[in-house]
Amino acid sequence: MAERRPILEFENVTVSFAGAPALDNLSFLVREGDSRIILGAAGSGKSVLMKTALGLLKPDRGRVKVFGEDTSHLSETQWFAVRRKLGVLFQEGGLFDSLTIEENVAYPLENNRVNRPSSEEIFERTKEALEFVELGETLDKVPSELSGGMRRRVGIARAMVTNPTLTLYDSPTAGLDPITSYTIVALIAKERCVHNTTTMIATHRYQDGHFLANYTYNDKTHRIEPVNRDGGDAGTRFWVLRSGHFAFEGTQSELEETRDPYVRNFMKPRMKTYGKQE
Numbered sequence: 001m002a003e004r005r006p007i008l009e010f011e012n013v014t015v016s017f018a019g020a021p022a023l024d025n026l027s028f029l030v031r032e033g034d035s036r037i038i039l040g041a042a043g044s045g046k047s048v049l050m051k052t053a054l055g056l057l058k059p060d061r062g063r064v065k066v067f068g069e070d071t072s073h074l075s076e077t078q079w080f081a082v083r084r085k086l087g088v089l090f091q092e093g094g095l096f097d098s099l100t101i102e103e104n105v106a107y108p109l110e111n112n113r114v115n116r117p118s119s120e121e122i123f124e125r126t127k128e129a130l131e132f133v134e135l136g137e138t139l140d141k142v143p144s145e146l147s148g149g150m151r152r153r154v155g156i157a158r159a160m161v162t163n164p165t166l167t168l169y170d171s172p173t174a175g176l177d178p179i180t181s182y183t184i185v186a187l188i189a190k191e192r193c194v195h196n197t198t199t200m201i202a203t204h205r206y207q208d209g210h211f212l213a214n215y216t217y218n219d220k221t222h223r224i225e226p227v228n229r230d231g232g233d234a235g236t237r238f239w240v241l242r243s244g245h246f247a248f249e250g251t252q253s254e255l256e257e258t259r260d261p262y263v264r265n266f267m268k269p270r271m272k273t274y275g276k277q278e
């Protein structure tokens with residue numbers, strides 16, 4: 001089988017603030033169809049990693065390659081073209097309070113400076129994305145009229161409206177109750193399956209990673225089902241970030257067998273919570 005194409009690669013990337021590294025000589029390669037679960041305590045570098053992948057922060061050292069292309073010499077205009085293929089749900093959702101739900105979701109299409117779709121197409125795709133997250137009836141509302149979980153779903157609709165190749169979800173379940181969190185990760189699994197999107201998710205919840213590593217959306221039955229292991233690994237790997245470097249990198253079974261006390265301590269309380277929810 002041909003190697004899947006590289007989507008995002010960091011080569012010895014360091015990003016510092018006032019001399020303190022938030023990412024410390026970080027290297028990884030994500031290929032098409034992969035899923036990555038980025039676990040890590042607050043301040044470990046999860047958001048900085050995502051912003052660096054999007055070109056919103058520039059590395060002090062090292063290289064970021066998107067779709068195999070070195071981005072270090074890209075102009076801001078060239079970055080716009082790259083970002084069109086990247087979907088992003090920022091931490092806290094980042095919706096514009098003064099815009100309607102329709103305008104919020106349409107925003108990445110309206111602001112496509114290179115190749116803006118027609119107004120009819122923008123409307124159709126916005127509606128489709130909102131229907132995907134089961135919020136087709138909220139077009140004319142504003143964010144303050146929706147619950148926290150619904151706003152997060154609007155954020156997912158906005159992240160996927162451009163049909164991105166890679167979607168970055170920064171702490172999509174932060175601040176949500178367990179049941180709403182479940183609906184959010186289930187939508188992420190659905191998006192990953194239906195659009196065949198490479199997916200990276202930063203989270204402090206171990207059970208989000210467990211879900212994405214073990215469950216998938218079945219396009220035919222329209223249900224969430226266990227991953228078929230006959231097809232091999234689902235391509236979901238876990239990272240544990242600590243002070244801007246990987247304290248762990250591997251599969252979920254490897255993670256659960258690790259003896260590293262930092263990684264174990266980070267994971268164990270989440271496993272208890274997960275057990276209770278089952």
Ligand SMILES: Nc1ncnc2c1ncn2[C@@H]1O[C@H](COP(=O)(O)OP(=O)(O)O)[C@@H](O)[C@H]1O
Nearest residue numbers: 017021022040041042043044045046047048049
């Ligand atoms: N804009 C910034 N200015 C200064 N320091 C920052 C900035 N953004 C992030 N940091 C620092 O970088 C580190 C990693 O932050 P972040 O990636 O946001 O953590 P998290 O894993 O919680 O998402 C933290 O120490 C944070 O204080």
Ligand SMILES: [Mg+2]
Nearest residue numbers: 046047091171
């Ligand atoms: Mg963060």
